[in-house]
Amino acid sequence: MAILKIFDTRELEEFAIVLANDLGRRFPPASEARTDAGAQHQIKVILEGLAMRAVRYHEQRKLGVYKKAKLGNAFKWKLKELGYSTEFAETATQVIITRLALK
Amino acid sequence: MSVLRRLLPTRLGSQLKVPTERDGGCQLRALPPSIDECRRVTADATALGAAGRWGEALALIVSALEAAPEDAELLSARARILFDWGRYREALESYLEAEAKGLRGAPLELQLGWSYLYTGDGERAEARMRQAIAAKPESALAHYGLAMVLRAQHRRDAAAASLERAVDLDPDAFDALLELGNCRVEQNEVLAGEALFRRAIAVDSERAVGWQNLGVVLERERRFDEALAAFERAEVLAAQNAAELDAFVNLAIELGDRGRISAALALCERILPQRPSVHGHSVYSQLLLAAGKFVEGWHHFEFRWLNEPLLSARFRFAGTAWAGQDLHGKTIRLRLEQGLGDVIQFVRYATVLKSLGARVQIPGFDALAGRFFGIDQVIRAGAPPEECDYHVNLPSLPRILGTELASIPASVPYLDVAPDKLAQWAPRLVAAEHVLKVGLVWAGNPAHRRDRERSIALGMLAPLANVSGVRWYSLQKGSREEDAAAPTPGLDWVNLGPDLSDFSDTAAVISLLDLILCVDTAVAHLAGALGKPVWMLVAEPADWRWLKSREDSPWYPTMRIFRQNARGDWRGVIDRVRSALQEMPREARRDLIGSDRRAPRHEQPVQPIATVEDALRGHKAGFSAVTETRAGILQYLPDEPDSGASLAWYGEWRQSELDLLGRLLRQGETVLEVGPGVGAQALFLAGAIGSTGHLILYEGRPLQRRILQQNLAANRISNATLLHARPHGASASIVMGTVDELQLGRLDWLKLTDEATAIEVLEGAGQTLWRLRPLWLSAAPSEPVVTALRDRAREYGYRCWRIETALFNPKNFNRRRDDIFPGRTALALLAIPEEVEVNVALDGCVEL
Numbered sequence: 001m002a003i004l005k006i007f008d009t010r011e012l013e014e015f016a017i018v019l020a021n022d023l024g025r026r027f028p029p030a031s032e033a034r035t036d037a038g039a040q041h042q043i044k045v046i047l048e049g050l051a052m053r054a055v056r057y058h059e060q061r062k063l064g065v066y067k068k069a070k071l072g073n074a075f076k077w078k079l080k081e082l083g084y085s086t087e088f089a090e091t092a093t094q095v096i097i098t099r100l101a102l103k
Numbered sequence: 104m105s106v107l108r109r110l111l112p113t114r115l116g117s118q119l120k121v122p123t124e125r126d127g128g129c130q131l132r133a134l135p136p137s138i139d140e141c142r143r144v145t146a147d148a149t150a151l152g153a154a155g156r157w158g159e160a161l162a163l164i165v166s167a168l169e170a171a172p173e174d175a176e177l178l179s180a181r182a183r184i185l186f187d188w189g190r191y192r193e194a195l196e197s198y199l200e201a202e203a204k205g206l207r208g209a210p211l212e213l214q215l216g217w218s219y220l221y222t223g224d225g226e227r228a229e230a231r232m233r234q235a236i237a238a239k240p241e242s243a244l245a246h247y248g249l250a251m252v253l254r255a256q257h258r259r260d261a262a263a264a265s266l267e268r269a270v271d272l273d274p275d276a277f278d279a280l281l282e283l284g285n286c287r288v289e290q291n292e293v294l295a296g297e298a299l300f301r302r303a304i305a306v307d308s309e310r311a312v313g314w315q316n317l318g319v320v321l322e323r324e325r326r327f328d329e330a331l332a333a334f335e336r337a338e339v340l341a342a343q344n345a346a347e348l349d350a351f352v353n354l355a356i357e358l359g360d361r362g363r364i365s366a367a368l369a370l371c372e373r374i375l376p377q378r379p380s381v382h383g384h385s386v387y388s389q390l391l392l393a394a395g396k397f398v399e400g401w402h403h404f405e406f407r408w409l410n411e412p413l414l415s416a417r418f419r420f421a422g423t424a425w426a427g428q429d430l431h432g433k434t435i436r437l438r439l440e441q442g443l444g445d446v447i448q449f450v451r452y453a454t455v456l457k458s459l460g461a462r463v464q465i466p467g468f469d470a471l472a473g474r475f476f477g478i479d480q481v482i483r484a485g486a487p488p489e490e491c492d493y494h495v496n497l498p499s500l501p502r503i504l505g506t507e508l509a510s511i512p513a514s515v516p517y518l519d520v521a522p523d524k525l526a527q528w529a530p531r532l533v534a535a536e537h538v539l540k541v542g543l544v545w546a547g548n549p550a551h552r553r554d555r556e557r558s559i560a561l562g563m564l565a566p567l568a569n570v571s572g573v574r575w576y577s578l579q580k581g582s583r584e585e586d587a588a589a590p591t592p593g594l595d596w597v598n599l600g601p602d603l604s605d606f607s608d609t610a611a612v613i614s615l616l617d618l619i620l621c622v623d624t625a626v627a628h629l630a631g632a633l634g635k636p637v638w639m640l641v642a643e644p645a646d647w648r649w650l651k652s653r654e655d656s657p658w659y660p661t662m663r664i665f666r667q668n669a670r671g672d673w674r675g676v677i678d679r680v681r682s683a684l685q686e687m688p689r690e691a692r693r694d695l696i697g698s699d700r701r702a703p704r705h706e707q708p709v710q711p712i713a714t715v716e717d718a719l720r721g722h723k724a725g726f727s728a729v730t731e732t733r734a735g736i737l738q739y740l741p742d743e744p745d746s747g748a749s750l751a752w753y754g755e756w757r758q759s760e761l762d763l764l765g766r767l768l769r770q771g772e773t774v775l776e777v778g779p780g781v782g783a784q785a786l787f788l789a790g791a792i793g794s795t796g797h798l799i800l801y802e803g804r805p806l807q808r809r810i811l812q813q814n815l816a817a818n819r820i821s822n823a824t825l826l827h828a829r830p831h832g833a834s835a836s837i838v839m840g841t842v843d844e845l846q847l848g849r850l851d852w853l854k855l856t857d858e859a860t861a862i863e864v865l866e867g868a869g870q871t872l873w874r875l876r877p878l879w880l881s882a883a884p885s886e887p888v889v890t891a892l893r894d895r896a897r898e899y900g901y902r903c904w905r906i907e908t909a910l911f912n913p914k915n916f917n918r919r920r921d922d923i924f925p926g927r928t929a930l931a932l933l934a935i936p937e938e939v940e941v942n943v944a945l946d947g948c949v950e951l
Contacts, residue, residue: 026900037169042873048938049900 009070015057016074019050020082023092029083047092051099058103072097141171145180157188157827158844165846175206179214186214189827191221192797193848209239216248220255223821228252243273250282259286277306281313288320296320311340311350318353325671331357338370349380356386360644360670362651364394376725379738379810381409381817384727393647400647401502402721405729408496408736409817413440417736423918424731424754425493427503427712431460433492436482439468440496442551443606447628448648448658449497451517453477455504455709464491470607475518505710505720511657512709515634524611531597532615534574539684539692542576542613542630543596544621546583556642556671557623561586563673568593570684572692576616578609578626620680623649631659638683640676643667715923718751727781727810730754733916734786735818738810745910746783748923754916756783757882757929759908759947764791764854764880766943771795773849775842775877777864778802778857781810788854789820798823799847841867850875858882865895872899876936883930892932893951901934902941904948 027043054071057063063071072093079089144167151160164181171177182197195218202211212235219228232249239245250265266283269276284299300317307313318333334354341350351374358367371387374380384406391400407413425435435456439446446468453463454477464480465472473481495503506512534540546558561583567575568591575596577587584600603609610629613619619630619637623646630637639656641649641664649656649664656662665676665683712718719741722728727738732754741747749756761784768774770793779785779800789798800815800823802808808828815823826845842853842864850871855861861881871877879901883889893903908931910924933948935941 026898038870038874045873045876045936045938046900049936052938052940 009067012063012067012071013074016071017078019053019096020075020078023047023050023079024082029085029088032085032088047095051096054096054100055103058100063100068097068100071100141167141174141177145176148180148184152184152187155827157184158840158846160184161188161846162844173204175201175204178204179206179211182214182218186218187827190799190824191218192824194218195222209235209242209245212238213242213245213248216252220248220252225252225256229256241272243269243276243279246272247276247279247282250279254282259289262286263290274302275306277303277310277313280306281316284316284320288316288323293320293323297324309340309344311337311344311348313337314340315348315350315353318357322357327357327361327670331361349378349383351378352380352383352386355383355390359386359390359393362644364390364651368394372723375727377806379727379806379813381406381738381813384729385410389647393645393651395508395650397501397507398505399721399723401499401506402719402728403726404502405499406738407498409729409738409813414817416440422491422494423916425495425503426718426754426917428493428918429460430456430493433460434462434464434490435493435495436464436491437466438494438496439466440498442548443469443625444623444628445498447625447632449500450475450478451512451632452497452500452504454517455500455512459709459711470605471518471610474520474607474610477517502721503712505712505717508657510709513657513660515660516632518610518632520611520614520633521607524607525614528608528611528615531599532576532612537572537692539573540576540615540617541573541684542578542599542616542619542621542626544578544619544624544626546579546581546586547622547624549582553642553646558583559622559640559673559677561591563677564594565591566674566677566681567684570681573684576612578603578612578619578621580609627662628659631656631662634661636661636663638663638665638680640673640680641666642673643670715748715752731916732783732786733758734783734790735814737781737783737786738814738817739781739783740807740810743780745924745927746780749910750783752917752923753912753919755912757908757910757931758912758915760784760880760882760906760929760931761787763906763933763945763947764788764852767878768792768852772851773797773799773847774852774854775799775801775845775847775850776854776856777842778855778860779811780804780807780856782814784854784856785811785823786814786818786820789818789823792822794822796822797849799845800825801828801842801845803828843867843870845871847871847875850877853877853879855879855881858884858888862888862891862895865892869899872901876938878936878939879934881932881934883932885930889930889932889951892934896932896934900937902937903951904933904935904945905951906931906933906948908947 023046026046031039031043058068075096076089076093079092080086084092144163148160148163151157151163161181161184164177164184168174168177168181178197178201182194182201185191185197186194195215198211198215198218202215212231216228216231216235219225219231229249229252232245232252235242235245236249246265246269250262250269253259253262253265263283263286266279266286269279270283273279280299280303284296284303287293287299288296297317297320300313300320304313304317314333314337318330318337321327321330321333331354334350334357337348337350338354341348351370355367355370358364358370367390368387371383371390375383375387384403388400388403388406391397391403408417437450437453450465453465453475456463457477457479462479463477464482465475465478467473467481467483472478532540543564545561545564547554551557575594577596577598577600579587579600580603587596587598587600599612603612606625606629609626610633613626613630613633613635616635619626619635620640621627621630621637622640623642627637627639637659639662643666645651645666648658652666654664656664665679667673668675710717719728722741724742728741728751729736729738730750731737732750737750739747739750741751746756765787768788768791772792773796774788774792776785776788776798779802782800785798785800789796792798798820800811802811802825808825812825815825844867853868853871855864858881861883865881881892883892889905896903907928910927910929911922933945
């Protein structure tokens with residue numbers, strides 16, 4: 001009986017963490033409380049950028065459904081770890097996943 | 104062309120809640136401001152704007168507008184700030200927005216009129232000015248505004264009527280008085296013009312322009328001493344007030360006209376390095392040439408193309424301008440300019456070009472065109488454009504070939520006459536033996552700027568009637584031809600003018616005559632080019648090509664020059680001519696009769712431009728120069744490291760980066776170039792984005808900024824805004840704000856051209872980068888700066904590419920094969936927002 005190889009997702013998780021850290025650096029958790037119009041635009045732009053990076057990562061490595069979900073999950077948990085609210089983390093993750101799903 | 108596509112944004116707004124008071128959030132959205140608060144903000148902003156602190160003023164207004172976006176007064180205040188800042192296109196949009204929000208009245212119509220005028224929409228400008236007048240007929244400003252619109256449309260008489268109304272309503276309106284004076288002078292009402300200029304000076308005697316215009320009109324009235332005093336006053340005021348006025352130019356002209364060449368040159372050399380002026384450089388070149396300083400004179404003579412009338416006549420030529428490149432086996436087309444006399448004077452260089460191995464083409468300007476030595480092909484009007492390797496403006500040849508006073512190619516004749524023409528005219532030009540046959544031309548083209556001075560009234564020729572042994576022939580053409588039908592008593596001549604159909608006829612007649620006596624017209628040049636004896640009567644001040652004081656001309660060995668001893672004194676000239684004719688020794692007269700003189704043919708050394716140093720011979724440190732480039736004609740600073748030499752030699756600068764931008768830029772985009780310098784790349788950017796695009800230029804260095812302004816005007820760039828900058832104190836430095844202070848509504852590209860300030864500029868552009876997400880290209884002086892720029896770019900969510908391009912482009916505009924920057928390269932960073940999909944090949948770029 002063949003032994004199923006355990007899928008090594010360390011690189012994938014590291015990539016997701018890099019994305020989350022990047023978000024954390026440019027739009028720290030405290031920025032969630034900002035009410036200026038610039039904040040909305042800024043987070044929109046940042047997430048679009050992160051999504052594009054995820055798409056390029058997928059295009060290079062041909063992520064399947066499982067790996068896409070894994071990437072999203074790692075991203076979300078890292079955001080929570082950084083101090084974002086659950087709602088923010090889920091919404092931001094949804095942006096990434098939705099873009100990946102289109103590819 | 105491949106394009107960069109922006110992704111549609113994901114919808115986030117509704118999911119990221121803005122905290123409200125109910126949520127216990129930290130801040131409430133502010134309540135809309137009261138009307139009083141809006142007016143206070145408007146007043147504060149207006150005060151800041153009046154002090155030139157436009158960035159701060161705009162920030163106040165924009166902040167207030169966020170809370171009260173419908174307030175028409177705030178919109179109008181924003182428009183006013185933008186207008187004063189020189190951002191006319193944005194000002195117009197803002198004024199229209201204020202109008203849409205209900206603002207009405209004469210002041211708004213007036214500002215809309217000015218905004219339309221400065222954005223090139225004359226029709227709408229006129230409509231708005233008329234509406235302003237309809238709303239407030241007693242407004243002098245409105246009548247003045249309408250007048251300026253009409254002036255821009257060259258409707259001088261209608262403009263004058265509006266100005267009269269403005270002055271009636273406001274007798275102390277300086278600008279209206281001045282402009283009305285200008286109209287009167289153009290209408291040949293010189294005394295009325297003088298009176299108006301004096302009224303303007305009485306209102307404000309500290310404005311240089313009033314004195315300058317007064318000097319011009321006094322000069323026209325031949326009150327030369329008063330004119331000089333007025334020009335001197337204008338220059339003193341212009342220097343004191345750092346005015347944009349080129350007052351020194353008129354003063355230099357007047358000094359030169361008085362024979363004070365050294366003083367005129369000294370004035371130009373003192374001022375031009377600080378205040379480059381296209382008109383000033385042209386005058387400077389003519390002063391140098393008149394003084395026999397040919398090398399320097401030809402160098403600055405190129406500025407003629409930045410002035411009228413050549414500026415309007417200039418057209419883009421799809422080909423390479425010849426600037427000394429190897430001509431063996433190549434075809435070169437001569438481009439003609441100015442008058443027929445200029446063509447005849449400089450077409451002598453055709454033989455020189457042939458000696459360099461070229462096949463020479465010339466447009467068929469006259470039947471004479473093909474008779475000049477060295478011409479291989481005449482291009483007929485209407486014929487399909489012939490292929491040629493190079494083109495060259497005729498009067499630029501002395502510069503390219505290194506002509507000095509002692510090396511003018513003066514072998515004559517350098518054209519011949521068709522035998523059939525000689526046979527046609529010979530029977531009419533038979534005179535008795537020992538009788539001197541003299542051709543006569545006493546007037547030139549009335550449209551010539553100085554025709555009043557150079558032409559002679561027919562009656563003044565009366566003293567010549569008493570000269571014995573002369574048979575006169577009138578060669579007069581044009582509007583004075585009618586005078587020839589009724590010659591001065593005793594000066595019976597054969598009137599040949601009506602039968603001269605073109606210059607080939609004139610050349611044949613000249614060849615058959617013994618002597619030509621004429622004023623400074625094309626006939627003098629033709630006679631000299633044919634090697635015929637020609638006595639030319641020259642008014643003072645003489646044209647630069649006749650130098651000063653000399654009775655001979657290095658251009659035409661068979662020419663003798665009779666000059667006025669005082670301005671306007673033709674009587675003295677005619678008396679000397681009569682004496683010279685009457686007292687001419689018999690032998691000399693016999694020599695003239697039937698002579699076919701040839702000046703010894705000397706092969707003068709030619710030194711075509713072969714190095715960068717040659718290209719800049721005549722250049723003095725600190726002065727600007729002119730060159731043709733791929734994107735247009737450019738005034739530039741040869742002393743600027745690398746860029747100066749590149750423009751002088753290759754006619755381009757960092758072309759590879761421009762090629763990359765050309766693949767990325769789209770029509771209609773908005774580009775901000777910070778530190779454009781003299782505009783070497785701005786000309787390209789303006790063309791790349793088209794008439795619907797908007798190029799915003801932000802240049803803080805006064806010298807570069809002044810030249811940039813002149814380059815934009817010279818190239819008729821209509822889609823560019825050169826931002827005003829506030830002078831800082833009494834020094835020449837200019838305070839520049841940040842990119843963020845501009846509060847731009849749209850920005851597609853940010854170009855940082857001045858590598859010395861790129862990082863600093865980026866520091867002040869953070870909000871703009873987040874808000875508008877422009878792509879940007881930045882020059883970088885070194886690798887550490889590339890790294891620093893990259894790091895900043897990543898902070899704002901940009902992907903970066905490093906670009907390293909050779910300073911030498913093998914496909915350069917001037918087709919130079921040598922690399923004057925052996926192996927050297929230039930660095931730049933291209934940054935694209937990471938959310939933008941890149942689907943164009945970025946050849947030569949390495950992603951970091």
